[in-house]
Amino acid sequence: MRVRPRRITAGLYTFAIVWGLFILVPFAWLASLSIKSRLDAFADPPKLFFTPTFAAYGEVFGDPAFLRAIGNSLIVSTGAVALSLLIAVPAAYALRHIVGPLRHHTLLGILLIRMVPGMVYLLPYFVFYNKAHLMDTHIGLIIVHLIFNVPLIIWMLTPIWAAIPHDLSEAARIDGATPFQTLVMVDLPLMKGGILAASILAFIFSWNEFLFALILSRREVVTLPVAIVNFLAFEGTEWGKIAAASMFIVTPAIVFGFLVRRYMISGLTGGAVKG
Amino acid sequence: MTDATAAAPLDRALLRRTRGRQNRGYRRFLLPAIVTIVVLTIVPLIFTLGLSLTSLSYSSIRGPRFIGLENYADLFGDARFIASLWQSAVLIFVPLIFQLVFGFMLALVMNERLPGLGWLRVIFIIPMFFPPIVMGLLWKVLFTPQLGGINHYLGLIGISGPAWLSDPTMALISISVAAVWGWTPFVTIMFYTAMQTFPSDLYEASRIDGATWVQRIRFVTLPLLRQTALVVIVFRIMEGLAIFPIIYVMTSGGPAGSTETTNYYAYITGFEFLKVGYASSIILTFLAILVAILAPSTRLVLKNVGERG
Incomplete structure (x- = not known):
């Protein structure tokens, strides 16, 4: 079944990965917000690495x-x-x-x-x-x-x-x-x-x-x-x-x-x- | 159909006759469900119709009286109602187009069984179980300056981020993004489930005829999906305004009423202005419009309901 052109395979993979990120990143963002301190939550630029707190x-x-x-x-x-x-x-x-x-x-x-x-x-x-x-x-x-x-x-x-x-x-x-x-x-x-x-x-x-x-x-x-x-x-x-x-x-x-x-x-x- | 294992035609005829006689004994098992549904839905529906013919308002000191079709007549001159219909159409159809396109592409990816993408099957469904209210909060967070960081990252690639929730047009787009995130998985599952049932000899034949991959999708997969697409469209139009909780937390119908859908307007009218009679006429008119749009296709879509199972 290798009739699928390589270009299309690459396209499908790209879409899959972009979609996976589109689903996961917002969810991860919410999760990270729940363990950020108030200061870190509003930090600009956003902090990707921070000390988690369960406060x-x-x-x-x-x-x-x-x-x-x-x-x-x-x-x-x-x-x-x-x-x-x-x-x-x-x-x-x-x-x-x-x-x-x-x-x-x-x-x-x-x-x-x-x-x-x-x-x-x-x-x-x-x-x-x-x-x-x-x-x-x-x-x-x-x-x-x-x-x-x-x-x-x-x-x-x-x-x-x-x-x-x-x-x-x-x-x-x-x-x-x-x-x-x-x-x-x-x-x-x-x-x-x-x-x-x-x-x-x-x-x-x-x-x-x-x-x-x-x-x-x-x-x-x-x-x-x-x-x-x-x-x-x-x-x-x-x-x-x-x-x-x-x-x-x-x-x-x-x-x-x-x-x-x-x-x-x-x-x-x-x-x-x-x- | 489910009796395909029965041995001889004679036995099946006998079985059917016996069962027909037994039907009587099973009807009463159905009765509680039918009574429940009639009492909980049909009766309130008729009650709403009655309410819509009255001036019932909890904010008025005057008691409700019967005013006939006055509420409905008022709707025609109610600019806010007309605007809400247009905004409903936008917030139903704009997300629907993207849900169909992305839902199809995602189903295609899963159907091609590409190696290394097993995780996608597991995670794509996550939004389906999200409480809509949390979905709204999630996207409100993301679109809020500083808190969400979207504009920061857009800035990194040289785009000056818009005011997502405080600009009328951008607010409609923001809500649409949330709706695409939330309901694309439904479309994907519908398409993917349908693809599993497509006869493989059609693909076999197209391959022997020398069709390319794109031609196969175009001339075999897409035509076979037409019926499913119709079902999806009917469901998504009918339930399109289930985004109410998302609007509620993201924009509350604003800014300046630009994201106020008709069910949101009915909510405001009924539960904030407490004009229950008028709110009833708003929502019933909206239901009538939905039914009028969908009635022709519903016959087609539902004709195989109940034949299964």
Whole structure:
């Protein structure tokens, strides 16, 4: 297959390296900012070599508001994933067995709903939550996260469910097991890996969510992305602290993201691409 | 399709009939999801429509009243709304063009399996997991004088760096750069996944016919990617304004409203001016425009949805 001209090979390598730098350098810059002293952060010309200090991390983790935000983010993300699984796993199971237009329309419908910009939903929730005392509550935030996580999990699990062997569940059905028993005793053990991957991806989406949190939980149940924005508003020059907090939010998202990257596409686009 | 392992056609027909009878037992597993989605999305959508026909405003002492289409009529005379539509178009389509070009090139690099570039497969995906708010902070840092150092390094190669975030045009460019950084990986994965499924005999045939590498890309790869490109474009247009958090931290819609997209304007109207009724009409009009643009292609794009899996 050595039909590729050398000039083009060189071009591809150049592009690959430039792109790699484009991705990594900004990230490295943020990371370095989090371990720079304030003086070094604003040094002109920029200091590439400096004595690292972890003072900013100390400040971030010494800040009670930030610690509360970590707790809130964990509660909301975990709650949202758990509730989404409870609703989406049975649905994906049903979609494995259901045939005909019901299946098609359900999958299509939830895909379209996922594509609607979040701002459309935000206004009615704002009005309703003010009336229903759901403003600034964990459960209020968990409920809105279902809007994107239930479709995500259904779309991720449907192709995986189709790919696992079905002889066992069919045998169980023939032996008289109800659909529920088959789900719990046969399908769920086989789907463990897929469900774990879907949970992780859903967790990342909840963990990263900003828009709903900004409006529906500004004061009491502040989550991490909003807490960081508060740093920006109240301590505008504390860039080391902002960078350290950013690193803390982004690291788990990237680490867990790597684990599930294979599954992402079907979850994000509902398999609208063949592959 | 998934029953390809079944032995005889007769068995498959039997299986299908049995399953059809069993469908009834599975529908109730679907019910909680359908109820959840209808209650959480369709109902609020209808509620928004209702809100958009009222004068509801939390900053006004007068109670909301039904005003029919007045909000929508006001939109036509609202210069800020018209400007926001134009800025939305810029911030959706400018990054999209670069995402498509770079996403394609990156997919090509990965597909060629060049030796020594394994690390690229691992790192190219990083921005996808970035919280958009951190993405915005990251680029705000980089574009901030002194703090980011971009202008310092531009100065070293003899370019006097612009005022990235405080000049209207440069602010649009800065946000576009962040959007390209953040969402090119999505395009790359889509293209790369599609490339994996291309039949190799087509490439084989083109090679026997003496096609050059460039001709192969031009006449085999690109035409095969058309369907995927359409899917990518539909998704990126529909979700293009998910850059809201980036705008929020980088420019807050400024300077002088030059980076205010329509969803940002709806946000300001609804949650800062507290004119919820008017904000509803803004965002619904924007949704209607999106749907009108995308409806013709959506049929094409989604026709194979649900056939898989």
